[in-house]
Amino acid sequence: xTESNKQTNxxxxxxxxxxxxxxxxxxxxxxxxxxxxxxxxxxxQDRDSEWQERVVQIRRVSKTVKGGKKMSFRAIVVVGNxxxxxxxxxxxxxxxxxxxxxxxxxxxxxxxxVPLTRHSSIPTLSNGRDGAASVLIRPAAPGTGVIAxxxxxxxxxxxxxxxxxxxxxGSKTPLNxxxxxxxALAGLRTHKDTAKERGISLEQIYS
Numbered sequence: 001x002t003e004s005n006k007q008t009n010x011x012x013x014x015x016x017x018x019x020x021x022x023x024x025x026x027x028x029x030x031x032x033x034x035x036x037x038x039x040x041x042x043x044x045q046d047r048d049s050e051w052q053e054r055v056v057q058i059r060r061v062s063k064t065v066k067g068g069k070k071m072s073f074r075a076i077v078v079v080g081n082x083x084x085x086x087x088x089x090x091x092x093x094x095x096x097x098x099x100x101x102x103x104x105x106x107x108x109x110x111x112x113x114v115p116l117t118r119h120s121s122i123p124t125l126s127n128g129r130d131g132a133a134s135v136l137i138r139p140a141a142p143g144t145g146v147i148a149x150x151x152x153x154x155x156x157x158x159x160x161x162x163x164x165x166x167x168x169x170g171s172k173t174p175l176n177x178x179x180x181x182x183x184a185l186a187g188l189r190t191h192k193d194t195a196k197e198r199g200i201s202l203e204q205i206y207s
Contacts, residue, residue: 077103080158120162128184133176
């Protein structure tokens, strides 16, 4: 074997070895794409993290069946992003974790968009009623805070309202009060929307 062939062989061997080392290190393009896919999967978790869930009440309930009584748990959950979207959900399951999970899913199906002012309050006074529960919600000046109690306070806080006055009238049931608060928030309209529906200018409403 000539000296030139020895030199060429000695140059090819390290190149092949380097390629094997790169494959072992996982520096290929496919691995990079897989890593990018994993990173992209975390974005969905970030979107879900925008929503906050608060459990209002967990009760143990029973259902009479042919063989006796079937015990389960009922969870009332309020879901919101503190930016004008809030929902109330109810879930039932044989365990507490499953009931809360179903309540969160049900709350996200019944979201309500709340119009917020620049001072994180509501534009007008609103009344809501569900069953025997009645709720009165009134706008407040900056610095007032959330003056409310029970499940109504949870709904208002997760909706992003920071200055508001609310009063519970009638029933004390947490579920009915939460749903009455949702009815009151769903009926809110801005002055601009009201002027558009009535066919008048915005100045005429303030006059």
